[in-house]
Amino acid sequence: MTVGTAKHRELGLTDSEFELIVEKMGREPNVVELAMFSLLWSEHCAYKHSRKLLRQLPTEGERVVMGPGENAGAVDVGNGYAVAFKVESHNHPSAVEPFQGAATGVGGILRDVFAIGARPIAILDSLRFGELDSIRSRHLLDGAVRGIGHYGNSIGVPNVGGEIYFEEPYEHNCLVNAMCLGLAKTKDMVRAAAAGIGNTVVLMGASTGRDGIGGASVLASAELGDGDEAKRPTVQIGDPFEESKVLECCLELLEKGLLVSLQDLGAAGLTSSAGEMAAAGGVGIDIDVARVPLREADMEPFEIMVSESQERMLAVVEPARVPEVLAVCEKWQTGSAEIGVVTDSGQVRILRGGEVVGQMPVEALVDGCPLYDLEPAEPAGWIYGNRATLAAGTSAENELLALLAAPSVASKRWAFEQYDSVVGSRTVRRPESADAAVLQLPESGNAIAVSIDGNGRRVACDPYAGTIEAVLECAQNLACVGAEPLGLTNCLNFGNPEKPATAWQLDQSVSALAEACRALGVPVVGGNVSLYNEGPEGPIYPTPVVGMVGELPDPAQVAGSAFVAAGDAIALIGPFAPTLAGSELAKQRGELDKGLPQPDIIAVAAACTIVRDAVRAGGLASAHDVSDGGLACALAESSIGAGIGCRVDLQPLRDRGCLPEQALFGEGSGGFLVSGERGVLEALGGVFLGEVGGTAIEIAAGDRSIVVGLGTAESAWCSLPAQAEHGGT
């Protein structure tokens, strides 16, 4: 059985890739083989446009227990425990069907974490949509938030934080990135490499259906455009109850030491999990599709091999332990089937009963895809649009209110209240109560903090500086709760890398990520790349999403972001040199342009250390990093959170050369807004700005001074529900 050469193009392979497959096989692939190659050689699985760049990233550190290449990375948190974590995208499925797309995005990242033997303890998410005056964006937001909630709530893993930005370039191609953290006994962790010739391959969990077929190649590696409706069958359907049973089942199997290795079935289903397990172990694998439990009896072998049905796991088990494994699956009422065997053939063989229906060298299938060099070219200017929503001559008060009401800045309570943030009894800092989520770990006697960030607009202005800022923002968020970074994961969401401008963004961004991680000494323990995020109007903002995990010794010593008591002094710590470039205000004025100042990583890191140590010593009443909307918005957020006003004078920033509106609304790395005893703050090198107190936000900034009542500010900041549900404030 051979296939016509047109088929490979439909499946997303180029002519030269197809010729290479023929060369490596010594013959033309049949339908089963071609389907499998098309998936493992897709951008989604092979990282063919990004792998070379990713080699720059520092991946080693003394606390790293598991690095890139496994289902998730992991860092040591002491007392024999490790925290595993990873962020992954589910952008294209969510743009087609937001509820199931986002739900299965959560399901997939959970499986990545428990596949290495870690119990999931937290979820975070990073979402991007178009502006909320678009019905499509409101539909996508609503569906994605409901989907994330549905899956995470049902499975009992708390959703502890995240971020949402609304920008025009995400209108057609929204981003749904989900991050999961898990806790494992280091000695019980398991890798994904198949091992032990003659060992049995067991498929666990849900049965296999036609959902998600072709998702990896047709959906994940092509631009979205007209005809998305026709792609609906390629979006997977999630069942958190099934996942909950598979999760508990796998953790019990690992605790009992019954598995040699474990891998989840994600993109490209059995094809990628079987192929990658074999490749990692340097062995061969036989899979008999006749033994795979099916939802529809008439499925073809290629359909079974590429199905992306959710809630499935693949395990390698010693034959003598198989009965015990099946018994545990039975206890959890989850499916199990012996579908294959580990071989020494170096081949992935697909059988249907006694008949061989596909046979490919593991090396060619998994690692044979050619890697491409990018052809980056820096665009001459700002390649995205500008839309002014703020009239010239708007007063500073109204500018502050407009910024607080901007959906990217406004409180995300509407979204995070739809997520269970408390299950598991670890959540010491819930969403919006501090800059980073804090989870206690009684097992190791300490706590971890986690933050996820990535402002695509600023990366669009300057991919290098913007990416460094994303890493620094995470580091600052961790410092605000007294945590020291242990490791980082990332999800690189970009447009079509075959276009020179996008290639340049990707190249700059990865180089910056590497530099920032090296300078901070934070290893990258895993990540994900999502390319071809484009709509008819062009690419998304380049969006490297950074998830950072840190450690703090005492969960009782954690600062919040809200002011605490009237009379406390307010100060600014850090090398904060705000400008309007790339700011929320510049966006609203329609003045976005290329270029950002380059952040001073070392100076910001030094400020992080000062703040972190002060928080740990209990010296700060509150700590909040200055981010979207600048210092004025940070002051408003700390005030609204406390229900107490503030009176400050921004003269110290003006002494640094800032214009009044730069001091108020300028953005950039390195600013910490802290409160506490004036003497303590000044001893830390803080610049005194004013005091907590009153019922208004009063900011002296020369001719742009602001007095806004707390209630007025709060109304603006809490306007997301109306915008999300009706498109207006």
Added chain:
Amino acid sequence: MKWAVLQFPGSCDERDALQACTLASGEARLIWHEERDLGDVEAVVIPGGFSYGDYLRAGAIARFSPAMEAVAEFAAAGGPVLGICNGFQVLCEAGLLPGALLLNESMRFVCRQVDLVPIAPLDALSTPGGAQSNERREGRRLSIPAKHGEGRYYAPEDMLDALEVNGQVAYRYASDHNFNGSARGIAGVRNEAGNVVGLMPHPEHAVDPLTGSTDGLRVFEAVAAARARA
């Protein structure tokens, strides 16, 4: 005090409940849904979660489990039973508690810290000469997280009247805290005998000052007290 915490496939809060029972008083163990024998337990907690996926209707399948048959017998014999969230839904489905839990008014899942007003049973504070008014039986407010999509308490008006008269309203949302639209602000009810209690908010997530509150311990203590009175 020996506590048992039921565990169904799809339970989410059983480990937290286990920890809360231990903190409140005594020892606790999990009871798998297929177990028919509760052994020597002195109080049962049916925890939150999505038992059997809750796909038909929250709690509708779990009520048929072997463990629930045992719980029904235990309750009939006067044993104290606490149902939290999904556990409350299961108890209503099983007919061990009156009423039903409907979709929240907002049609969305909501996770929020709420204030609850505990209301003691009629006999707890009664003095010779008659029943106490609700106000006199109201205890100190409890700050406890709630998290559910189907938590709007519903019962027909005449049943609600009877619940009030019989002292079967166990917890009410404080004013402005009834986010799900429950009838008469009811967050939890008890059976006529007073030994079976269900509530939507999660006391097991309010037992540690680091995670927000320790008020939930008082809900467990009330269950232990019901045992003591029995």
